[in-house]
Amino acid sequence: MYHPYFRGKQYELITIRENAQRLAKAGFLPIIEPVRESLGGLQKALKAVCEAKGKVVVVVNPHYGDHSAGGDSISTLLADGFLDTPGVEAGVLLKNGMSLADAMGCFEAHKAHSPTLIHAGFTDGKGLADALGNELGAARHVFIDEHSSKLYRRHFKDGHRVLVKDGFERRRNRDHPDSEFFSDLHITYADDGMDGFGDFLTVGDDYSESGGPAYAIAIHLTFIDPAADDAMFIYHFKSDRMDTPTDPAGKFAEALEKLVAAVDAPGSKIYPTEAVAEFKALREKAHFPGLGYVKKLSMQHHIETMARYFA
Structure with a gap:
């Protein structure tokens, strides 16, 4: 099924926490x-996630951020706090x-947590498949599309396979079109021989510690x-003003007006999620909650839209 891929920044973790029940009910595995x-x-x-009786995969050797040099503290957290929790992998x-x-060393070290293998640039697919032996079929294999060829994936055809594609095009906010194609993987993943699919939500795979000043605000x-x-x-609702980094609250209001107009337009295809209702409430209160919170609502809307599609 659906595997949303989160980097563990503050508002991404809050998104998971606040949507734990929704993710679990839909059978999604973040x-x-x-x-x-x-x-x-x-x-x-x-x-x-555990309280909601859901499931989650935690990367123990991150590529980005503070743990890129080693994830020992993550492994310790899983071993000390979640060893007897079947939902945490x-x-x-x-x-x-x-x-x-x-x-193989990392795989063996985390066997107690039913390790998922996330293929993101590793090249020795045949060697890994041979080394896994009978355990290949029991493991979940997540392939990051940009970093795993179809030829590479063939070595793991006997396992549970998930394909993750990035549907979000990274640009300056001012350069986004009003709308564009995002993905059809939720429909076509089985055609690719996959048992599930995923994406990087409305954030994208490109990682940065922090953005520069926002000349344009986009929702x-x-x-x-x-x-x-x-x-x-995907819609990109952009502020009218894009020339200076000043007045983010006013620019958010400009973008929010366009969002509400699109949601309320006759024949709108935007699902009226709880996140959309909160966007409308922010407009009524003329309140700017900060860009992190806006990103959280955007991710929540994406999760709610996926959940509705598969309901």
Whole structure:
């Protein structure tokens, strides 16, 4: 089914925590790659998932952020706090330049947490498949589309396979079109021989610690279009002013006006989610909650839209 891939920034972890019940009910399995040294937010998110009787994969050897040099503290958190919790699984990120011995060593070290293998640039697919032996079929294999070829994926055809594609095009906010294609993977993943699919929500795979000053404010909302074979598209509601980094609250109000107009337009294809209702409430109160909160609502809307599609 659906595997949303989160980097563990504050508002991404809050999104998981606040949507734990929704994710569990829909049968979605989020993947978290922790990027912050402090693991308090991650621990709260994992507890919320467990309380909702959901499942989650936690990357124990992140590529980005504060744990990129080693994820020992993440492994310790899983071992000390979630060893007897079947819903919390370890994710082993298989990166370019990683040796077969290191890949298998990480897999073996986290067997108690039913490790998921995340293929993200690792090149020795045949060697890994041979080393896994009978365990290949029992493991979940998540393939990051941009970093795993079809030829590479063939080595793992006997396992449970998930394809993750990035549907979000990274640009300056001012350069986004008003709307564009996002993904059709929710429809076509089985055609690719996959058992599930995923994406990087409305954030994208490109990682940065922090953005520069926002000359334009943009709110990103996905929608499924029945007239286009249920393909998913994304709106980029942009502020009118884009020349200076001043007045983010006023620019948010400009973008929000466009969002509400699109939601209320006759024949709108935007699903009226709880996140959309909160956007409308922010407009009524003329309140700017900060860009992190706006990103959280955008991600929540995406999750709600996926949940509705598969309901």
